[in-house]
Amino acid sequence: MSDHAHDIRRYPGARALTVVFFLWLYLPIAVVIAFSFNQNRLVSVWTGFSTEWYAAALANAALMDALKVSLTVAVIATTGATAIALMAAMVLSRAPRKGAYRLSEVVVNLPLMLPEIVVAVAVLILFSQLGLANGMLKLTLAHMAFCTPFAFLPIRARLQGMSRDFEEAAQDLYAPPLTAFRRVTLPLIAPGVFAGAMLAFVMSMDDFITSNMLNSGGTTTLPVYIFALIKRGTTPELNAISTLLILASLVIATIALLASARAMRRDL
Amino acid sequence: MARGKAVEVYNVSKSFGSYQALDGVSFTIRENEFFTLLGPSGCGKTTLLRMIAGFESPSEGAILLNGAEIETLPPHKRRVNTVFQSYALFPHMTLAQNIAFGLENLGWDRKRREARVAEMLELVHMAPFAARRPAQLSGGQRQRIALARALAPEPQVLLLDEPLSALDLKLRQAMRDELRSLQKKTGITFIFVTHDQEEALDMSDRICVLGKGQIQQIGTPSEIYEDPANRFVADFIGETNFIETEVLSVEGGEARVRTPFGIEITARQKGLTGPGPATLSLRPEKIGMETQADGHVLQGTVSGRNYMGGYTHYTVDVAGQSLRVSRRNARSHADSYEPGQPVTLGFREDSARVLAR
Amino acid sequence: MKALRTFRFWGLAPAWLLMGLTLIIPIGIVAGVSLGDRGPYGGFDWALNFTSYREILFTMGWTDELEFDPKYLMIIGRTLAYGLATTAICMALSVPVAYVIANAREGWKPVLVYLVTLPFWVSMIVRVYAWLIILGNEGLAEKTWKFFGGGDVDTFLFTPGAMLVGMVYSYIPLMVLPVYAAIEKLDPALLEASHDLYGNRWTTLRRVILPLTWPGLSAGAILVFVPAIGTVLEPMLLGGGKQMMMGTLIQTQFGGGRNWPFGAAVAMVLMALVVIVLILNARRAAGAAKEAAA
8 A cells, every 4th residue: 555545635636636737737838839930831740940030020120129028118117116115115014004005005005906998998098188299108007007006015025024124233233224224225125126026027017908998109118019910810929939938938037036045045 | 238229110010901910019129130030821921021011011019120110111212132932033143133133123333333343243153153043043053143133232231031831851951051141240120030940949040939820938049949939939940839827926027837747847837827727838858768868757658659760759658648758869779669669758847947837 | 133124125226116107107107198198199098087988898889889899898708708718728738747746666756757848948939939839721631631631721820729828838837836836745644545545546536636726736736827817929920900909909009009098998998807807816815825824
């Protein structure tokens, strides 16, 4: 008889289901990557290995423009959202959880609680009422808003997990408030700030609903452009673009994860 | 010895919402003194410490540091340093950087800073570890670095918030001696907060016993132990037998009382004005059994025994009262009394104290 | 203390400014627009009537009489049905998966959690597109189906099944993570106690594991349900035109500049649904907290 016969923690079938689950989770990603190397113009018919679609993708000027728009918006929105989230988190992790502070916490997290399509519509109407013509500004402001809670939550969690003793010790050792923040608080919450910024960046790069709603000439983001391509039909070039995006996401996710794991080891 | 006043606390009260943490507390701490705030948890001792450090402000009253009012000074402008209970060593800095942190903020130049850091590391026997980070240290080592960091800027007063509570028993004993000798060496006023009476008795020049937000007694360790001001202090410091008695007369510092054992005794008293009910406090180690019996003699029966290694605690029934008696085990496997065995107890009048009920 | 108040005020001011400008005021305007009239060339005119809300339930007949028309009600119903089905499937899948991860060897746990989160970092549109390829004509799904002797199929795309696969795939990490956190916290001694008291595996699952995992499941349900009922990409790409949902309905009203007040009214209904769910959840959480405190 095997050792596991009486292991009360084991449930028959659960492991098998989990294996299937992970296969299912990675199947679509694998399919996209595999077919991006397909020579054939038809996505579903494999005729041989080729990297020509990557060359085609990289030579696609419209794609590069969309990438530039996405990156510009994401970098500005992430910077703004992280700064705003950091300030709010510094206040809210120390303030009593009641009254105006409780309300402020709801407000910061508001984009998470509302369906994105509603927010997108709201922003569209507001900007049309204000007569705001600058497409990039509109897009960046809207992205900054829905990125803020993603930046806020990890920073807030990090601050909550950090003992107040460190800040008090800094003040006790003659550091004025700003010095205490720069030399003690900020380095200690840096992994949270970094994780928050990464999350915000990815959310901005990924966004379709808001970007599509606010789309106007010259502000087509990468997901909106990809959507337009999909509408025209699936092509191996699309697979190549998707694969590049997948790889970018995986690299960012891995960096974020390793950074937070390293920070945890240091603080132990 | 005429020493200056390091810290003066005047009529300080502090309430958190409806909770009264401190209620009209006043005392003075002298320069170079090892002063301990002792009390059970929730007695307000840590609040008091945090007020001196500047992390809390009193609801009422004033605190003076070297004769100057500090109410308006933020923590970073008070020449006071704290050893935190959690040590609060900055995990992203090396030990040397931790120790140098306060010196940098005070604007010491690099050369002076480095010399001081080396000196402090030497003082706490941690010189080889300068480049390590706090995560790589044991509890005792962290404790030493926390001390070095707090002592480095030469504060007027060093505040220690239960610094030994996170250490294991053996280490705690060693650190007590080290703390005491550091205080002597540096000549800095130490204010030490603890709930551990043994620590307080061992290290302090003077102890302030706090209870229920108020000062119960201030005195040297032996004053606190031998002459407790009230029932609270007698009960909190060490172990004692409380015997309900009737005061017959009070004459200055002494009172004549009738005990339930059928004898009358005269003993030192605190807080009594005239005849009435009172409590007699008699420490277990001050009661002799059989051969050591002298002074007043009582007949009783052993009803319980707790063997503690160096000591054995007996419970003895005397005239309907249970008395705790502690006996040193001076010889191996000898002198043991069995439950049910009749014994003779004795105590001297000058070991007993009469306290207001 | 004055410095503290100043610090708190200025720390929160930017967040309020941003959210006020891009969310609170705009949603107020949406509410206003939903009461307005449709503009002659798209857009809208300010007014104060419930025409747009009425349109959700009734259409104007030829002779100006109102006829009850369930076509939009069906879209709302479909949205809720897909939202609930997605949530239910995610719950059912995440318990065994999270349980296995929580009981994996120490070194494996973070790796498996990382693997669950990873697809979530991949762009949503890429993930939906991937299913489009798999489920599309001559795609992997069809080939596998035929390989195992399945009969002729028209297409897997544009079916409720395709929609659900896409939606579950999009949102399941949001369920697995809180459920995992709840199971991770479970003291193994509780399972041992249950078995010690003569409970078998299934009794233990039903009476001990599931009740203690409930906070994680309900948190995950909110995280999945809210975005699921507002989703746009899956119905557009995997559902074709046939599976219109509230998100796509709103989008089309604004996309072509067709009927802003009506789109705004549907948006308000969608928001109301979400707010109701959030309030129910908050009340349940408050009740649970009270119970725990008692």
